[in-house]
Amino acid sequence: MSLDNNKTLNIHDLIKLLPHRYPFLMIDKVLDYEEDSLHAVKNVTVNEPCFMGHFPENAVMPGVLIIEALAQAGAILAYLKTKSSPSDNIFFLAGIDNAKFKQIVLPGDQLHLQVAITGNKGNFWKIHGDATVDGKVVCSVDILSAMRKTTQ
Numbered sequence: 001m002s003l004d005n006n007k008t009l010n011i012h013d014l015i016k017l018l019p020h021r022y023p024f025l026m027i028d029k030v031l032d033y034e035e036d037s038l039h040a041v042k043n044v045t046v047n048e049p050c051f052m053g054h055f056p057e058n059a060v061m062p063g064v065l066i067i068e069a070l071a072q073a074g075a076i077l078a079y080l081k082t083k084s085s086p087s088d089n090i091f092f093l094a095g096i097d098n099a100k101f102k103q104i105v106l107p108g109d110q111l112h113l114q115v116a117i118t119g120n121k122g123n124f125w126k127i128h129g130d131a132t133v134d135g136k137v138v139c140s141v142d143i144l145s146a147m148r149k150t151t152q
Contacts, residue, residue: 007032007033008029009030011028011029016085017076018072018075019090020072026042027040027073030073033076033080038077039113040069040112041111042069043111044061044105044107044109044111046107048061048107050062050065059107060104060105061106063099063139066131067096067099067141068093069113069131070113070115070127071145074115074129074143074145075145077115082147086150087150088149089147089150090147091125091146092145092146094144094146096141098141099141101138102136102139102140103138105131105133112131112132116128118142123146123147124144124145125144126142126144126145127142129143
């Protein structure tokens, strides 16, 4: 994986760190990360498969997909922290608490995903996530993720 001095990860790096693929890969780039926090982006386009049914005449990104994007950003952070990959472990969504949606996300928006590890005990990880568009919070959530060994 090619990491530069700014600690960015491009799509090729992300494909090595996440088991997700089209149409469920929800992260386009990591802009920066530290030991316990990460900043990623998701470019929301009208070509997203979800907009065919949500809603055809008034496209709105489903809240559950915003949470999924935050969960994937949290998984990237956990992979970086544990120095592992999907060939070693997979992070599963185990719980969602305190989810709040403040405004809608539309095609053309750039979703900024800020996640931070707030706790870790054994194979369970607590992550807080905030998604913003144009500096305004659109979603905040506390995520519980479970790490499991990959079965080959």
